[in-house]
Amino acid sequence: MSKAKRILAVLLSACLATGLFYGCGDEGATQPDAANPPAAGGSAEDGELPPLKIGMVTQLTGPNAFGGHEYQYGAEMALEHVGGEINGRKIEMVFADGPTQDATLSEFERLYNDGVRVFISGYGCIADRTFATMADDMQALYLSLAWDADLLQGPSTYFFRGGANVDDFSRGAMMQAIDIGKTFLGKDAKDLKVALLYTTRLQHVANPMLETAEANGVQVVINEGYPDTNKDFMPIITKLQNTDYDILIPIQGTPDGTLFLKKIHELNYRPKVILAGGIFYDTPNFSDLGNEITNGILTQSYTNPSISEDAAPGITKFKEDFEAEYGHKPLAHALQAYGGMNVYFECLKKVDPKDWDDTAKLAAAMKSLDFEEGKLPWYWGIKWDEFNSNTRAGQMVISEWMDGDMYAVYPDFLRTKDPVIPWEQ
């Protein structure tokens, strides 16, 4: 062995030994436990309680960064609107970047080790299924906004699912299609013909729609699930052109949705009514396609910032302040985070600020919340079922794109503009 190799071997061995020495240290000495989170700035001794930290791991980089930032801004705005404190104790938002599931879990662990015990999910809720299994063990209060209907498989103390779920979303879309058919096209459910178009990745969204259609006698004349790899929409559009139907319901992501809409525009084809199942159709990517394509397209989503003030007190202030501060109109995602934070504030109001570090007390206060619809700025109410799923987050909104803006057109009590159905150029 040459001298250089011997030196290299010694250096590597030294590095390895150092790593082992630190890696095998006493975990108990460095890892905080649930009951004793590390000090979070400030101290009780000087009479002032340290701020309560609320963690959010969201997608601040990567392709979904726009949604992640909307969540961040919505949460910041909510905190700003309560003056950064509740009952005299300050609240601090701690944001971390989670562009992937692995990164989200890793950042969650980092925040937990930094003493954060109260969390709200970020855009995409990509790791909430994992958190659902961890929150009770870690005694960390977690408010999820994920839409998986089966997120919670059993009772939980610390994990709450506050937003809408996919089943409500899908069934709601079909029911609204039936209503639109009756009101604007003069067709009863049994005479209504719909075409359903979706990427098979979103089959779980399409299935409840199909079930609802069948239960109400709606004829699904086209049921086209295409693989994600599909690049050529011409055959599908030709089929649509040659089929008699009333409402087209596309459930698409950005790559396939863009190709599809461009192609129907190139073919100068316009279905009578397009009622999209949200997702791509609520995003800036969609509005980037231009008014010629987007005008008149209806899209169902969660409650979004286009709903009326009468049904969602505080939403106008939220919209105006948001636009003034961030320079653009808020998306539905920002309202989700804003609404979720307001749920936390209602929970904190029920607990003495001195006890906020006791997550068991916070979880009990959360469980006791009871709000009818129309009392919070995201319209939805709060009432948890036995699995801590919110039973008052089932209402969906249909918005219509008009000259680059989305307006709530359905249901009547959330409406901000009358719908134009079918759209006339």
Add this chain to the structure above:
Amino acid sequence: MGVSAYINIILNGICVGGMYGLMSSAFTFQVGSLRMVNFTYGACIMLSMYLTFFFIRMVNAPVILAALGVIVINFAIGWLMRKTLLKRIDEGMNILTTMGLQLVIMNLVLFFFTSYPRDLAVFEKRIYFTPKISVGIIQLACFVMAGVILVSFQLFLNKTWTGRAIRAVVQNRDVAGLMGINSERTLDLAFSLSFILIGVAGMMLMTMFTVEPNFGDYITLIGFVICITAGLNNLTGAFITGVLVGVLSALISGVLGTAYHDPMLFGLFVVVLLVRPYGLFNKRKNAVRNI
């Protein structure tokens, strides 16, 4: 659906199939003729699409300059690959190294362009033969160009000294060497030229589709199916098979539904392999390797 609907579907399938044919020709030339198994092939087409997007949408370069840029970069990539990863003609090693490089290319694209889908935001005009039968101008133009490029490439191989040298090296490297041909340099050139075909295919695909980093996976798969179905080494066969696959894909999607597309297409591929293991356009197992 009426007759005009079927004609529309078939016309669309022919045009898209022409693209498949062009890109598969490059693949069959590399794998079958040059015996260099290049699994970066789909990723390189995807990269060419991003480069087209970069030059036209981000740099606002004129189309001619953008095309030139894509071709030059592709030629350079081909040359570099041949000089490094594919220096030794060893199929096993080629497969592994190019598969690794494919991942590198995909992740670099992800890093620089993110996974946000990109397109040229070009709305295609259509030529209407009747009020119900039409074809996209860009699609038609790409189909014609693909045919012209392949015929030109074939003429280059048959009629020029360089082309003949490539064919000689492909047929018998040792004898070509004895005739004074520098076989290494000739193979370098041939491989790099095949990357021009990849670049052109990428540019054409970019005018029709939206690109994202995993776009190449599908291209690799469809290119592989076409090459094997046509029979390796056969450029004309690859082009014709590409058109056939395009038409078949469109008909399956339009008539039966897109859910049946992959099972039927790949099922047919298996049948072809069983019935004609050497491809639709190759006659016997030990055919003299030619192009």
